[in-house]
Amino acid sequence: MASEAGRNGQAADAARTATATAAADGLPAHVDVAIVGGGFAGVGMAIALLRDGRDDFVVLERDDDVGGTWHQNTYPGCQCDVPSNLYSFSFAPNPEWSQTFALQPEIGAYLKRVADDFGVRPHVRTRTDVHDAAWDEQAQRWRIETSRGALTARVLVAGMGALSEPSIPSIPGAETFAGPAFHTACWDRSVDLAGKRVAVIGTGASAVQVVPRIQPHVARVDVFQRTPPWIMPHPGRPTRPRERALFRALPLVQKLVRGAVYWGRECYVLPFRFHRLSRLPQRMALRHLERQVADPLLRERLTPRYEIGCKRILMSDDYFPALQQPNAELVVDAIERIAPGGVVTRDGVEHPADVLVWGTGFRVTDMPYVEWLRGRDGRTLGEVWREHGMQALRGTTVAGFPNLFMLVGPNTGLGHNSIFFIESQLAYAIDALRSLDARGAVAIDARREAQAAFNAALQRRMRGTVWTKGGCASWYLDAHGRNTTLWPGTSWSFRRATRRFDPAEHELLMPRQAAAPALAGVC
Numbered sequence: 001m002a003s004e005a006g007r008n009g010q011a012a013d014a015a016r017t018a019t020a021t022a023a024a025d026g027l028p029a030h031v032d033v034a035i036v037g038g039g040f041a042g043v044g045m046a047i048a049l050l051r052d053g054r055d056d057f058v059v060l061e062r063d064d065d066v067g068g069t070w071h072q073n074t075y076p077g078c079q080c081d082v083p084s085n086l087y088s089f090s091f092a093p094n095p096e097w098s099q100t101f102a103l104q105p106e107i108g109a110y111l112k113r114v115a116d117d118f119g120v121r122p123h124v125r126t127r128t129d130v131h132d133a134a135w136d137e138q139a140q141r142w143r144i145e146t147s148r149g150a151l152t153a154r155v156l157v158a159g160m161g162a163l164s165e166p167s168i169p170s171i172p173g174a175e176t177f178a179g180p181a182f183h184t185a186c187w188d189r190s191v192d193l194a195g196k197r198v199a200v201i202g203t204g205a206s207a208v209q210v211v212p213r214i215q216p217h218v219a220r221v222d223v224f225q226r227t228p229p230w231i232m233p234h235p236g237r238p239t240r241p242r243e244r245a246l247f248r249a250l251p252l253v254q255k256l257v258r259g260a261v262y263w264g265r266e267c268y269v270l271p272f273r274f275h276r277l278s279r280l281p282q283r284m285a286l287r288h289l290e291r292q293v294a295d296p297l298l299r300e301r302l303t304p305r306y307e308i309g310c311k312r313i314l315m316s317d318d319y320f321p322a323l324q325q326p327n328a329e330l331v332v333d334a335i336e337r338i339a340p341g342g343v344v345t346r347d348g349v350e351h352p353a354d355v356l357v358w359g360t361g362f363r364v365t366d367m368p369y370v371e372w373l374r375g376r377d378g379r380t381l382g383e384v385w386r387e388h389g390m391q392a393l394r395g396t397t398v399a400g401f402p403n404l405f406m407l408v409g410p411n412t413g414l415g416h417n418s419i420f421f422i423e424s425q426l427a428y429a430i431d432a433l434r435s436l437d438a439r440g441a442v443a444i445d446a447r448r449e450a451q452a453a454f455n456a457a458l459q460r461r462m463r464g465t466v467w468t469k470g471g472c473a474s475w476y477l478d479a480h481g482r483n484t485t486l487w488p489g490t491s492w493s494f495r496r497a498t499r500r501f502d503p504a505e506h507e508l509l510m511p512r513q514a515a516a517p518a519l520a521g522v523c
């Protein structure tokens with residue numbers, strides 16, 4: 001369960017939320033930059049703008065506070081799977097992490113603190129759901145509709161997150177379930193699980209974290225598995241007071257540790273790119289399973305039949321032990337339907353449940369925002385991507401959508417390292433804005449041929465990787481089996497790809513000349 005530091009963080013969060021909500025007054029009619037989303041990406045972009053001397057912007061966040069993933073995912077056990085020294089902004093190190101892999105409350109509190117410390121708060125408009133954004137070619141600006149009114153912006157930054165839209169499979173009868181039912185990303189804390197029978201559907205990253213936390217408290221937990229994940233031993237531990245004192249006194253040491261962790265994790269990409277190298281991590285994961293699960297039948301059921309890395313690799317020391325407790329069962333028969341009193345599997349067995357937890361992940365390749373983002377020709381991003389596939393130039397700009405900067409856009413995810421390559425994208429976007437200013441241009445639009453060439457090269461590098469050849473269906477792949485979510489190399493190579501904004505790859509739109517006024521007095 002959440003640590004003391006985490007609970008203190010939550011109290012501080014509540015106080016900040018109140019201040020933030022009070023401060024969130026009306027929307028400006030026009031801003032230079034509108035950022036949608038107040039997660040790491042949106043807050044990071046806001047800081048990048050402020051550091052570049054730009055303060056004409058807003059952060060539009062539909063939730064009641066900033067934090068994104070780490071504000072919304074409050075399920076028991078929610079924790080990052082990248083060491084916290086690396087899973088944080090490079091310019092805002094935190095010597096106080098209580099664990100080497102921090103729990104959600106601490107990460108959420110960190111991001112909120114960073115938003116405060118860097119002066120982002122006054123720009124944030126919470127409870128502001130953006131539901132339409134269209135590029136107005138005539139006015140050369142974005143027209144944005146939100147739940148709190150409309151505004152225009154020269155630049156639109158999409159920081160809506162790749163894992164922010166919970167996905168719930170359509171299973172017959174789901175709506176008939178009589179008890180509480182919720183997704184891990186929308187954990188209902190008002191529901192007391194003590195003594196209840198809980199059905200957890202799915203065995204992805206969130207489910208693997210939540211099951212060991214709830215198992216000791218519930219009457220029974222049934223875990224419904226479609227595909228077993230590869231699970232490695234968890235290297236996390238509480239940080240030592242001496243360690244924290246050292247980082248506090250000598251920030252350079254923490255920086256060096258961060259660097260070491262970063263470069264160490266860069267090597268993890270090798271087994272993903274070169275099949276043969278995956279044997280070693282696969283052996284490690286199998287040994288972990290063998291050590292923790294003695295029953296050959298259960299072990300068999302928990303052994304993945306695809307290559308390690310094809311889906312996100314998980315880490316846990318307590319998931320397998322939790323599954324072997326007398327009040328837990330791993331159910332591998334496919335679900336046929338949900339009944340008011342439980343989950344019915346294809347073998348006809350009804351597994352009684354009082355509470356249903358969807359641990360079924362997120363909509364990654366069919367995000368709802370693509371249906372309301374309209375470009376120069378009036379088509380939505382969804383329409384364009386259905387024709388050409390989900391793609392962007394350097395994961396950031398999209399042809400036909402001027403001055404749109406996508407953070408954590410297509411093919412920018414990493415299977416092996418921290419999301420904080422995001423900082424490369426922030427620097428790239430700032431470089432683009434400077435480039436616009438220097439040329440007196442009002443907007444940039446990615447050239448189609450540059451975008452096509454970039455993506456063709458990217459998909460060539462994707463061939464033969466474990467994500468496309470590893471024998472699994474994962475959320476990395478779109479409906480055509482193309483990996484449109486991950487970057488196919490090291491995060492350093494992404495950094496290099498976005499090191500400088502190249503104006504030649506973009507069309508520059510110059511300010512429209514105002515129509516010449518009619519000359520008065522001339523007949």
Ligand SMILES: Cc1cc2nc3c(=O)[nH]c(=O)nc-3n(C[C@H](O)[C@H](O)[C@H](O)COP(=O)(O)OP(=O)(O)OC[C@H]3O[C@@H](n4cnc5c(N)ncnc54)[C@H](O)[C@@H]3O)c2cc1C
Binds near residue numbers: 038039079087419
């Ligand atoms: C449970 C969980 C654990 C994770 N662990 C890790 C990890 O260990 N390491 C790692 O690298 N990554 C991890 N991730 C991925 C994680 O999402 C990213 O690391 C990172 O937090 C993404 O930041 P973001 O700002 O891009 O998106 P988010 O944090 O998702 O923020 C997006 C924000 O946009 C808002 N928004 C969306 N649509 C709209 C709209 N229409 N109008 C207004 N606001 C909108 C959302 O409310 C949200 O606040 C994890 C994800 C989850 C769900």
